[in-house]
Amino acid sequence: MVDVLGHLGMALLWLAPVWYFVDHRETGLFVLLGGFWFGMLPDVDLVLSNWLSGVHHHGVVHTVLAVTAFAAVLGPLVGWAFxxxxxxxxxxxxxxxxHATAVGVIVVWVTGVSHLFADVLSAPDASTRIEPLWxxxxxxxVMLDxxxxxxxxxxxxxxxLGVAANLVAWYLTRGRRQPTESHAAA
Structure with a gap:
């Protein structure tokens, strides 16, 4: 597994397409900066293992099912805050x-799955293998190591790479959309 900064970088990389779906540049930046932190969400098992027996690192919390449950619970709260x-x-x-609720759910889910992907790329050599599809x-x-x-x-x-992908996407989408008066008024 990569270190914390690597997981955050993978989350940034997976969030880079946000620039193609927003009308305002501030919105893209807001979603990016508010959401990439959830790239560390599956590592909550490191804390939970201190309180709950049977929870261990790279266990059930490192699954798409758990990430989906987190997104269903936390996503609407994130959307509300956004x-x-x-x-x-x-x-x-x-x-x-x-569409704030959907945005929150998508951001939490995408960044959580990005964490699992980073662990699939890096976990087998010195850590417990994850079972992301359990x-x-x-x-x-398949563990790529x-x-x-x-x-x-x-x-x-x-x-x-995550920062660069966002800078490239931001640059490629600049001036692509101009907010209309109805969007600006709303």
Whole structure:
């Protein structure tokens, strides 16, 4: 598994397409900066294992099922916070506010799954293999072991790649959409 910065970089990489779906640049930045932190969500098992017996790192919390449950519970709260803060600051455009719950669910789910993907790329060498498709598939899926455990280069490389992907997407979408008066008024 990559270090924290690598997981955040993978979340940034997976959130880069947000720039193609927003009307205002502030909205994209707001979603990106408010959402990429959830790339660490599956590692909540490190805390839960102190309180609950049977919970261990790379266990049930490192599954698509658990990430989906987290997204279903936390996503609407994130969407509500996005809409509320966005309304007060003007950083969340009217279209995004109208779909704030969906935006929150998608952000939490995408970044959580990005964490699982990073672990699939890096977990087998020095850590417990994850079973991301449990309960549908028992046992680990194909483990690629492309990234070394806590590799400086992999961790920083993923983070720089995530930032670069967002800068490129931001640049490619600049001027693509201009908010209409009805969007600006809403």
């Amino acid at each position: 809409a509320r803060i966005g309304r007060a600051t003007g950083w969340f455009d009217a279209r995004a506010r109208a 309960p549908l598939v028992k046992g680990p899926v 492309v990234l070394w455990y806590q590799s400086f280069w992999a961790t920083w490389g993923l983070f720089i």
